[in-house]
Amino acid sequence: MRKVVRGFYSVAHSVKLCRPNVICAYPITPQTEIVENLAAMYANGELGDCEYITAESEFGAASMLVGASAAGARVFTATCSQGLILMSEVLFNAAGMRLPIVLVNTNRALSAPLSIWNDHQDSIAIRDAGIMQLYVENNQEAHDAIPQAYKVAENRKVLLPFMVCMDGYKLTHAYEPIDLLDQETVDSFLPPYEPAAYMTTKKPLAFGCYAPPHIYMEFRVAMQQAMERAKNVMLDVFKEWAEVSGRDWGGHIAVDFPDSKILVVAMGSVVGLLRKVVEELRNEGLSVGLVKIRTFRPFPVEELREALKDAEKVIVLDRSVSFGYEGPVSIELKSAIYGHSSAEIYSYAVGLGGRDMPKDFLEKLIRDVAEGRERPGFAFKGHQEFEEVIP
Amino acid sequence: MKIKLNLGAISEPLQSEKFKTGDWGTHYPVVDKEKCTGCKTCEQYCPDLCIEVKKFNEEKYAVVNYDYCKGCGICSSVCPAEAIKMELKDAFKFEG
Amino acid sequence: MGSKEVVKILIEVRFHGRGGQGAVTAADILAVAGFKEGYYTLSFPMFGAEKRGTPVVSYLRISDEPIVARDEIYNPDYVVVLDPTVMETVNVIAGLKKGGMLISNYPKSSDDLKTKLKADELGIKVATINATKVAMEVLGRPITNTTMVGAFGGATRLVSLETLLDVVNEWFKGELAEKNAKLIEEAYRYMMEVCR
Ligand code: SF4
Numbered sequence: 131m132r133k134v135v136r137g138f139y140s141v142a143h144s145v146k147l148c149r150p151n152v153i154c155a156y157p158i159t160p161q162t163e164i165v166e167n168l169a170a171m172y173a174n175g176e177l178g179d180c181e182y183i184t185a186e187s188e189f190g191a192a193s194m195l196v197g198a199s200a201a202g203a204r205v206f207t208a209t210c211s212q213g214l215i216l217m218s219e220v221l222f223n224a225a226g227m228r229l230p231i232v233l234v235n236t237n238r239a240l241s242a243p244l245s246i247w248n249d250h251q252d253s254i255a256i257r258d259a260g261i262m263q264l265y266v267e268n269n270q271e272a273h274d275a276i277p278q279a280y281k282v283a284e285n286r287k288v289l290l291p292f293m294v295c296m297d298g299y300k301l302t303h304a305y306e307p308i309d310l311l312d313q314e315t316v317d318s319f320l321p322p323y324e325p326a327a328y329m330t331t332k333k334p335l336a337f338g339c340y341a342p343p344h345i346y347m348e349f350r351v352a353m354q355q356a357m358e359r360a361k362n363v364m365l366d367v368f369k370e371w372a373e374v375s376g377r378d379w380g381g382h383i384a385v386d387f388p389d390s391k392i393l394v395v396a397m398g399s400v401v402g403l404l405r406k407v408v409e410e411l412r413n414e415g416l417s418v419g420l421v422k423i424r425t426f427r428p429f430p431v432e433e434l435r436e437a438l439k440d441a442e443k444v445i446v447l448d449r450s451v452s453f454g455y456e457g458p459v460s461i462e463l464k465s466a467i468y469g470h471s472s473a474e475i476y477s478y479a480v481g482l483g484g485r486d487m488p489k490d491f492l493e494k495l496i497r498d499v500a501e502g503r504e505r506p507g508f509a510f511k512g513h514q515e516f517e518e519v520i521p
Numbered sequence: 522m523k524i525k526l527n528l529g530a531i532s533e534p535l536q537s538e539k540f541k542t543g544d545w546g547t548h549y550p551v552v553d554k555e556k557c558t559g560c561k562t563c564e565q566y567c568p569d570l571c572i573e574v575k576k577f578n579e580e581k582y583a584v585v586n587y588d589y590c591k592g593c594g595i596c597s598s599v600c601p602a603e604a605i606k607m608e609l610k611d612a613f614k615f616e617g
Numbered sequence: 618m619g620s621k622e623v624v625k626i627l628i629e630v631r632f633h634g635r636g637g638q639g640a641v642t643a644a645d646i647l648a649v650a651g652f653k654e655g656y657y658t659l660s661f662p663m664f665g666a667e668k669r670g671t672p673v674v675s676y677l678r679i680s681d682e683p684i685v686a687r688d689e690i691y692n693p694d695y696v697v698v699l700d701p702t703v704m705e706t707v708n709v710i711a712g713l714k715k716g717g718m719l720i721s722n723y724p725k726s727s728d729d730l731k732t733k734l735k736a737d738e739l740g741i742k743v744a745t746i747n748a749t750k751v752a753m754e755v756l757g758r759p760i761t762n763t764t765m766v767g768a769f770g771g772a773t774r775l776v777s778l779e780t781l782l783d784v785v786n787e788w789f790k791g792e793l794a795e796k797n798a799k800l801i802e803e804a805y806r807y808m809m810e811v812c813r
Pocket residue numbers: 552556557558559560561562563564574582583599600601602603604605
């Protein structure tokens with residue numbers, strides 16, 4: 131059924147259809163309405179066999195989910211920004227304990243200065259946790275991502291947390307038409323949760339036990355192997371989803387106009403407008419294409435090598451910065467294609483803390499590179515000139 | 522040979538029971554039943570949870586589980602009744 | 618390419634109000650209504666701070682093809698102002714297209730506002746309604762969003778009155794639905810007269 135709903139609702143509705151057993155969250159803008167919607171569904175008795183627990187902090191929320199997941203529950207939470215960072219200690223644990231927790235991060239900038247607006251600094255900051263990360267372009271993709279996230283995370287070959295990253299405000303607060311899934315479709319796609327290992331009061335277990343140097347490393351190797359296996363599991367799940375739902379969002383990356391001389395690489399909600407800009411520039415005769423990175427973890431190394439092998443210029447748009455170096459997506463992309471492509475890399479940090487990226491801004495960025503007005507390397511784009519003064 | 526690795530470092534509980542630490546220390550605590558008031562201070566302070574106040578008919582006093590007591594002496598130093606003495610283990614006593 | 622030109626409609630609207638007056642809801646209601654009329658729609662807010670009383674902007678795009686642009690709207694076809702006092706600190710007509718229209722809650726005549734804004738020189742149209750007064754009469758509170766939704770509908774005819782009433786009855790319940798429906802209808806008919 132197609133309905134105009136808010137981004138929040140598109141996620142909450144989808145979570146409901148996945149039949150979670152425990153939802154636990156702490157409010158933070160721009161995430162709150164996701165769990166508010168779920169709390170309302172819970173209060174109305176729509177969530178079936180589910181407990182909704184209000185936590186005293188994101189740390190508490192994540193901790194309770196670790197417990198619930200270890201007890202065999204299918205769990206959900208949502209957070210962002212400072213909340214995600216506060217959760218991070220627990221999330222590294224959840225990954226190491228191989229708990230298939232699904233969470234939504236409504237991407238928001240990190241303090242300081244305080245900002246409630248969108249960029250990717252929060253989720254990028256925990257890229258090394260062992261959590262799968264999928265970045266969505268619009269609310270339909272976010273809606274569709276939830277059942278797929280559970281299916282990938284709960285696969286016995288994977289068993290790692292899965293984080294769906296959706297841009298705060300740009301997506302969460304947007305009202306737009308969404309094809310809402312129904313219970314039958316999700317049930318046919320996502321089987322009831324059968325935990326790999328779980329504890330009960332009769333059969334207590336300890337998760338993530340102490341591992342001295344003679345055994346710690348093996349557990350971390352096992353996590354990496356699980357991430358690598360996740361790549362293929364994801365492709366199968368994405369494909370199955372396309373068949374079940376009729377909506378194909380692509381693989382680890384999605385490429386428009388692959389044989390172009392210039393390729394623009396981006397993640398998240400800017401991709402839609404970027405695609406339009408690319409199409410218009412092509413109509414003018416410019417050889418430009420678009421690479422949308424969907425899964426940032428596991429990182430699509432082979433896919434990017436293939437997609438960028440003949441490109442002459444690659445423009446990477448990063449929504450975060452690794453201070454002292456450059457944009458993380460760009461860093462990783464370069465390392466992935468090292469020795470496989472001779473393309474010049476133009477690495478730009480853009481749209482930090484909700485700085486708008488209007489159409490003409492994106493157009494100019496591409497034109498400047500295409501027409502040789504830019505040099506390869508890293509730069510911020512879209513900020514004002516300033517001089518730092520001591521007050 | 523391949524070793525077995527439990528998913529997520531998951532294990533059965535109470536595995537640490539297998540690791541006896543009773544032979545770690547040079548000294549061991551001895552409770553004077555007469556002085557002990559059963560106040561449980563030692564119980565709360567023992568880092569290895571191996572001293573416990575137990576009831577014996579009318580009496581109650583602290584009892585040490587020597588399988589795990591590592592002889593740190595904390596119980597002795599916190600006991601308000603000075604009911605715990607740390608004795609040197611025989612193995613460390615010199616002849617003559 | 619074929620010779621047949623497909624005319625694509627994209628209408629962009631910017632709403633100005635203050636936190637608590639419902640500028641966001643106004644855009645959202647119209648997004649739902651536009652969808653019911655067969656368009657693709659997208660609405661989203663831009664708050665300064667999440668506080669009652671601060672100037673708030675929200676956006677609405679209406680198109681006959683799926684909407685991918687999520688950037689802010691710099692050159693709107695319409696600007697809707699829910700609170701006339703916002704105009705003192707915010708240049709609400711910034712970027713308003715030539716031939717575009719400002720639809721404003723305004724206690725004086727539209728000619729008064731036209732002169733103030735030099736609307737004729739700028740080539741923009743101005744339509745006003747005393748929405749605060751109407752809202753106070755009907756709701757007893759200065760929440761002007763539904764009145765301005767009705768005004769937008771009547772001024773632009775992009776959505777029918779019936780559709781707006783449908784949406785408002787889904788959005789609100791009971792007495793509140795009735796009152797808001799009344800506001801929408803009044804404003805819609807008034808603006809239809811004014812903008813004939
Ligand atoms: S602290 Fe001393 S008095 Fe108290 S229970 Fe222990 S041994 Fe007995």
